[in-house]
Amino acid sequence: MVPLGQPSQQSGLGIPQIDRGYANLGESKLNTPFLQLNQQGRLIDGHKFPLNETPIVKTLHWPDETACAAFAQGLALCPALAQAVVYLHGDLGAGKTTFTRYLLQALGVTDRIKSPTYAVVEPYEVTTGGQVLAIWHFDFYRFNDPREWEDAGFRDIFASRGLKICEWPEKAKGILPASDLDIVLSVNTDSSRDVRLLAHSPLGRDLLA
Ligand SMILES: Nc1ncnc2c1ncn2[C@@H]1O[C@H](COP(=O)(O)OP(=O)(O)O)[C@@H](O)[C@H]1O
Numbered sequence: 001m002v003p004l005g006q007p008s009q010q011s012g013l014g015i016p017q018i019d020r021g022y023a024n025l026g027e028s029k030l031n032t033p034f035l036q037l038n039q040q041g042r043l044i045d046g047h048k049f050p051l052n053e054t055p056i057v058k059t060l061h062w063p064d065e066t067a068c069a070a071f072a073q074g075l076a077l078c079p080a081l082a083q084a085v086v087y088l089h090g091d092l093g094a095g096k097t098t099f100t101r102y103l104l105q106a107l108g109v110t111d112r113i114k115s116p117t118y119a120v121v122e123p124y125e126v127t128t129g130g131q132v133l134a135i136w137h138f139d140f141y142r143f144n145d146p147r148e149w150e151d152a153g154f155r156d157i158f159a160s161r162g163l164k165i166c167e168w169p170e171k172a173k174g175i176l177p178a179s180d181l182d183i184v185l186s187v188n189t190d191s192s193r194d195v196r197l198l199a200h201s202p203l204g205r206d207l208l209a
């Protein structure tokens, strides 16, 4: 994988590259001109590029937090992250905030990374290789007023470039834009974590590559 901030080694930073080697993509999609995709890799009518009916799924096992940190560090190297929407699922205590902390630290965030449970969103900005990456860490646990979506500027955030990582996306179901990658965490009796990764778009697929 190519580290963020070194786009010269990768054509089209973060823009999904569709190739014939990707078996899950139907022939008709392959013939779709790229001009129909906007900078976010979405169709110009606002919908995700239709990858397939079924997401690409990977499963992992994290024996401890070190394994969580190692995965986060690997993911942080992926250029597609610069415009990804990532949902984090799991019960209270599953490790959503912990994973986000490791990811943001790996991306270069040096500020204290607070859980945004009360603020709903915490913004960050890092500069790597001369490029600015905006990061938005959401926690929708206490989100219960759809008007806040407009009033707090969440619509604008999701329309802008940057990484959006969301805890408790279920609480903003119906408003929240579709994700590129879902990460589902579950805790085992020995405190290890079982992890399911589901990619829902070409961008999400790039994150799992
Ligand atoms: N992969 C992991 N392995 C072991 N313990 C973990 C792991 N991830 C998180 N924890 C621990 O679980 C607790 C709750 O984690 P947290 O990230 O706050 O959960 P959530 O945000 O899902 O509610 C923390 O004390 C953290 O140290």
Ligand SMILES: [Mg+2]
Pocket (backbone or CB within 6 Å): 096, 097, 098, 115, 139, 167
């Ligand atoms: Mg949390």
